[in-house]
Amino acid sequence: MNKHKFLLILMLSFGLVLTACSSKEPTDENPPVEVKPNQEELDRLERERLIEERRVLEEARKADLGEFYVPLPPLDDPVEPYTVKAKALYMTSNVAGFNFNEEDVKYYADYILALSGQSGQPVDESRLGDVNKLEKILGIIDATEINAVVIDVKNDLGLVAWKSDIEIVNTVGSNWNTPMKNFSVLMDYLKSKEVYTIARIVAFKDPYFAEKRPEHAIQLTAGGVYKDKAGFSWVNPFDSYVWDYVIAISQEAALRGFDEIQYDYIRFPDNAKHYNEITTFPGREGRDKDEAIEQFLIYAQEKLKPYHVHVSADVFGVITWTWDDKPEDIGQTWRKIANNTEYISPMVYPSHYGRGFYGFDVPDQHPYEVIQYASREAIERNAAQKNPAIIRHWYQGFTATWVKGYIPYEEDAIQKQIIAGMELGLDEYIIWNSGNTYYPLSFFYHDKVNQNLRQPGFDILGRSAEAALTRYLDAQRFKRNNHLYLLTPIDLREEDYDAFVLAYQAKGLSLINYSIVSVEAQADGSSIATVKVNYQTETQEAKMEDAKFTILLEKDVYKIVQAELSFTDKAN
Secondary structure, three states: OOHHHHHHHHHHHHHHHHHHHHOOOOOOOOOOOOOOOOHHHHHHHHHHHHHHHHHHHHHHHHHHHHHHOOOOOOOOOOOOOOOOOOEEEEEOHHHHOOOOOHHHHHHHHHHHHHHHOOOOOOOOOOOHHHOOHHHHHHHHHHHOOOOEEEEEEEOOOOOEOOOOOOHHHHHHOOOOOOOOOOHHHHHHHHHHOOOEEEEEEEOOOOHHHHHHOHHHEOEEOOOOEOEOOOOOEOEOOOOHHHHHHHHHHHHHHHHOOOOEEEEEOOOOOOOHHHHOOOEEOOOOOOOOHHHHHHHHHHHHHHHHHHHOOEEEEEEEHHHHOOEOOEOOOOOOOHHHHHOOOOEEEEEOOHHHOOOOHHHOOOHHHOHHHHHHHHHHHHHHHHOOOOOOOEEOEEEEOOOOOOOOOOOOOOHHHHHHHHHHHHOOOOOOEEEEOOOOOOOHHHHOOHHHOOOOOOOOOEOOOOOEHHHHHHHHHHHHHOOOHHHHHHHOOHHHOOOOHHHHHHHHHHOOOEEEEEEEEEEEEOOOOOEEEEEEEEEEOOOEEEEEEEEEEEEEEEOOEEEEEOOOOOOEEOOO
């Protein structure tokens, strides 16, 4: 046997021995070896499972949603939505569609810092004429506290800003103009700068969709589609088909990178006294207008939840003052909107208030004071709710030349509005200028803010404990149920206003007269008031010399705890 054959036989023999050893039955001395997949393999299998689940889900959603179908966000989309304390400028989709040069953006930012004295450099105006409106807005963002933009995605005419993937949008052709053809370039830039992006979506003022789908518009009782005094038709806010159309556009905006969906014209047309008698709203089913808006917002919140965006609503400034959608009858009641959004944005433009409002002949001339009054009203309404939306005002960034006695709204007037809100703790805002022209020095105001506006012993509304009690007792005496609701601690009353009124009326209690004897501050920050009162029901009365009312701060607003009353039968 030669050397090579010997080695081959030896190797084969050794292999047979190993095979025999490995084929032994498992014993205590020779337990089985468990082979586990590594973590990478487990992750791959889990990913494949999730992808298959998503595929099945999307097929079901396509069948269910039909022409309103919008895919869900990618599986790796962040779960928590991005947020900031937004200080924002409004931008039309036309301006958002401009090309921009980052060198021009930097030049304008440097120009602002020089103009404001922040940089100590001389002001260079040589290139101003070459900087477009978009570059100026981006320059303001670089140089000031502005950290957010509101961009039209669906505008007042009902036009969608970009080429859409939504079937219904393409069917009706509401994106025929598409000014934001290269929206991703701007969105990527804004994300790189950590700018908070808000998609403005006009909800129910939609003349384009009303024309293309007239059966979903507000109808004239005599036949045809209602048009407002400006000649625009509106879609029907009671119509669920309209809801799905608006929400599909909102979902697409979320998919394309917006952090927040902001609904504007989230209401019915104004001038309701004129059209209520001549119009009809299919699908109304006995509901009030503000119920339609409330229910749409609840529906929108639910449908947008998987898209990880915030939801906000714009409202008329006057609804900080009105109650229960009266007398406007446009569907906007503060609490019903604030309780179903994350941000509520009253348009508190001084030019929009009529003669005599807040005691001014020309409210437009008093930007600081108007914002203070409106803000206190908004804060009081929010303080009556458990978890309301954050107040983020729209401020006037335009000169209202149509107002008799108007003033220019440039740096000074814009600053006064911002300061008025800041002094009351409202540290978010948006500036509206339909021409997208802004005054960059408006945002260098911080040394003008009065840090001592609120005096000891007063609440955020500027009321003393005694003033709050007087308002409460007057509300009881004169049957002002909305004041009672606002002044009663949240946990001591029904949360729903209508239920609160019914419960209070069921008591049959009337305050005939009162006299405040004393108000004494307590160590815990509350106050105890001694009041001489005369309450009556149909059969009983409570005449007390020393009824004790507690006055406490809740959400920075004074609230009143009703005194315990001792009743006796009325004398015959």
